[in-house]
Amino acid sequence: MVAVGIVVLVxxxxxxxxxxxxxxAGLSGASMPVSWALPVLRFVADVATIACAGALLGAVVLLPSDGGKLAAQGLRAVQDAAIxxxxxxxxxLAGLVATASVILGVPLSHLGEHASLAGGLNQVRSLAVTIVLTAILAVVxxxxxxxxxxxxxxxxAAAAVVGPLLNGHEAIVRTNLWSVLATASLVVHVFAATVWIGGLGALLRYTRERPAIERFSALALSCAVAVGATGLxxxxxxxxxREGGWGLITQWVTSGYGALVFAKAVAFAALVCIGWWHRRATLPLLADRPAAFWRLAAGEIVLMAGTVGLAVALSRTP
Structure with a gap:
């Protein structure tokens, strides 16, 4: 799954x-390996975020508990979430170092000489907060x-997700109102996608019980609606x-960014179709033909990994 996402990203x-x-020639800056490592590290961090949130969602919502204590599968889920x-x-942490090197335009070997400048970057500060929160999360x-x-x-975990989102795509909004709307839309989009993908991963790993699958099915529907609306x-x-007009219509085939948006839209439509097929065909026959449901869900999670790769590429594309 991770390999699929990285290939799609590249x-x-x-x-x-x-x-x-x-x-x-003659200019110094972040090396090509560091520049390429930055989106790959972002992808790895996103996959780990989804895995952590999905395992926690499984422990809290999908899996049974024993009088307020986590049952066996719940304990397994929180240990996976810790990892x-x-x-x-x-x-x-690695992404923070690569981010500072790329933004400041200095090789890793000289980054220590620019530590004060790196510490003043909003992207570096938000990643530092994420590192602290995720380290605490792993210990707890x-x-x-x-x-x-x-x-x-x-x-x-939700708090750790928010920080880096507040620094995304700052230069392409037109007014304060659009800035707030863009940020709010992005936060909802990422949260909904994380719950949708992570929840499906939790189902595949921790449970085969119909009540959990039905609870997730209802949750996935609301997440799909949120992802689609906020994505558009x-x-x-x-x-x-800054130009006005309907850029989504005019640029999705005339710019690289628009092409990636179109590719994400196609992937999203495919995921919605898979969800519809689950509800129509595999869920009603779950007791008699469980393998059909799990095969389709496994294919769905692979497609989701590719979509995450597209999302990371989108965030790195002008």
Whole structure:
């Protein structure tokens, strides 16, 4: 799954014009490996975020508890979440270093000389907060035994997600109102996608019980609606830019960014079709033909991984 997402990420960056460019002769800056590592680390951090949130969602919402204490599968889920939080923290730390190197335009070997400048970057500060929160999350989850603690950790994970989102796409909004709308739309979009993908991953890993599947099915429907609506709104804001008009309509085939938006829309439509097929065909026959449901769900999670790769490429494409 991770390999699929990384391949999609690299291909999308190359095709849409977001891939790192070699430095002109005589100029110094972040090396090509560091420049390429930045989106890959972002993808790894996003996958770890989804895995952590999905495991916590499973422990809190989908899996049964025992008088407020986590049952066996719930305990397994929070331990998985602790590992994912640790990976999230490490990927964010490496991403912080790569981000500072790329933005400041200095090699890693000289980054220490510019530590004060790096500390003043909003992107670096937000990642530093994420690193602290995810490190705390990993420690708390390693000893989590109750549903209440898992709920607190779910809130902590949500807080860790928000910071980097507040620094995204700042230069392409037109007014303060559009800025607030773009940020709010992006936050809802990412939260809904995280719950949708993470929840499906939790189902595949932790349970085969019909009540959990039905609870997730209702949750996935609301997430799909939120992802679709906010995705279109965010794309229109960014494609429209400062020029006015309906950029989503005119640019999705005339710019690399628009092409990636179109690709994400196609992937989203495919995921909605899979969800519809689940409700129409595989859920009613779950007791008699469970393998059909799980095969389709496994394919769905692979497609979701590719969509995450597209999303990361989109965030790195002009």
């Amino acid at each position: 291909v999308a960056l190359l095709a849409a014009g977001g891939a790192p460019k070699p430095l002109p 994912a939080a640790g990976i999230w923290a490490v990927a964010s 989850l390693s000893g989590c035994r109750t549903v209440v603690t898992a709920r607190v950790c779910l809130v902590l 709104l965010t794309a229109e804001i960014h494609l429209d830019g």
